[in-house]
Amino acid sequence: MxxxxxxxxxxxxxxxxxxxxxxxxxxxxxxxxxxxxxxxxxxxxxxxxxxxxxxxxxxxxxxxxxxxxxxxxxxxxxxxxxxxxxxxxxxxxxxxxxxxxxxxxxxxxxxxxxxxxxxxxAPLNEGGTSELLNKEISRLQEENEKLKSRLKTIEMQAINALDEKSKLERALQDLQLNQGDQKDYIQSQDMSELENTVAALKNEFQRTLDDQTETQKSLEENLATAKHDLLRVQEQLSLAEKELEKKFQQTAAYRNMKEILTKKNEQIKELRKRLTNSRVFN
Structure with missing residues (x-):
């Protein structure tokens, strides 16, 4: 104031x-x-x-x-x-x-x-600052006791967890041993089945190969036959063409056409000769 x-x-x-x-x-x-x-x-x-x-x-x-x-x-x-x-x-x-x-x-x-x-x-308490500190110490001690109790509970939980872990590890080892025996038995059975399967595949492959060989031989024979038939047909066509040409030459129309072409050629030769002579005189 x-x-x-x-x-x-x-x-x-x-x-x-x-x-x-x-x-x-x-x-x-x-x-x-x-x-x-x-x-x-x-x-x-x-x-x-x-x-x-x-x-x-x-x-x-x-x-x-x-x-x-x-x-x-x-x-x-x-x-x-x-x-x-x-x-x-x-x-x-x-x-x-x-x-x-x-x-x-x-x-x-x-x-x-x-x-x-x-x-x-009103004052906080009758004891002043010292009483306030005592209250704070008491509060901290109570909190410390609570933390200790909680720590014990966590330790018990950790011990129980370790015991459970040990039990699980032993159970896992036993299970792995049993699985190892079963695995060997299963592997022997699998090998036998695999060998049988491979043998069956080999037989199937051999049969397929034999069938392909026979098919190839049959195709080669058919191809050779087809080639012979083609040559024979070509020869027959050539003979037929020659025969047809020979018959055509024996017809009257062919002879008349040939005579007309011969005359025309002679006329052309005569005209060329005259044309050459006329150029010489000129």
Whole structure:
């Protein structure tokens, strides 16, 4: 309260000095026009507005720093603080604070009104800091006991898991031995079946190869026969062509055509001879 009162007093003095400076610097004439008065008031308003704004901002920031210190101390001792913003606008409480300030600065012997009305915060415990530390130690010891109990439970679970693992490993070994014997028996049976299958495949392949050989021989014989038949047919066609040509030459039409061609050839020869003679004379 003393700090806030001193800061408020400094700001009020600053505002008063603003008015005093205005009186001494501007109010030197006897008469002023409306515009001059308006200008003077506007300048004074700007100065006072700036001062008041600075005071309000500074007060808000100061309160933030104060609360920050209190919260840091509360956090150090694991305290949970609660605030009620609505109480900051309680007119009754604000009047009590004003009365407390007046009583504090008017007479130091007078009992503050705020203390008689607003109860103080109840202490955390009767023992103070040492009792708080004892409570924290007790809490940590209880948590330690819980962790020890949990550790024992986990150890028992781990031992049971190891025993179960050993049993499973022995069962797996026995199963692998049994599977090994069965595997040898199965492998012998598989080898026998595989040999039989290979033999059957060999026989089937040999039969297929023999069938292909016989088929190839038959195809070769058929091909040779077809070649002979083709030669015989070609020879018959050649004889038939010759016979047909011979018969055609014996026909009357062929003889007449041959005589006509002979005459025509003779006429052509005669014309060529005449043509040659006429060129010589020319």
């Amino acid at each position: 003393r700090f806030a009162r001193s800061k408020r007093g400094l700001r009020l003095k600053t505002v008063d000095s603003c008015f005093q400076d205005l009186k001494e610097s501007r109010l030197v004439e006897e008469t002023f026009t409306i515009d001059e008065v308006s200008e003077v008031l506007s300048g004074l308003q700007a100065v006072v507005h700036s001062e008041v704004e600075s005071e309000l901002i500074n007060t808000a920031y100061t309160n933030v720093l104060l609360l920050r210190q209190l919260f840091a101390q509360a956090e150090k001792w694991y305290l949970k603080l609660q605030t009620d913003i609505s109480e900051l606008e309680n007119r009754e409480l604000l009047e009590q604070v004003a009365e407390f300030e007046k009583a504090e600065f008017i007479s130091s012997n007078k009992k503050p009104v705020l203390d008689s009305i607003k109860p103080k915060l």
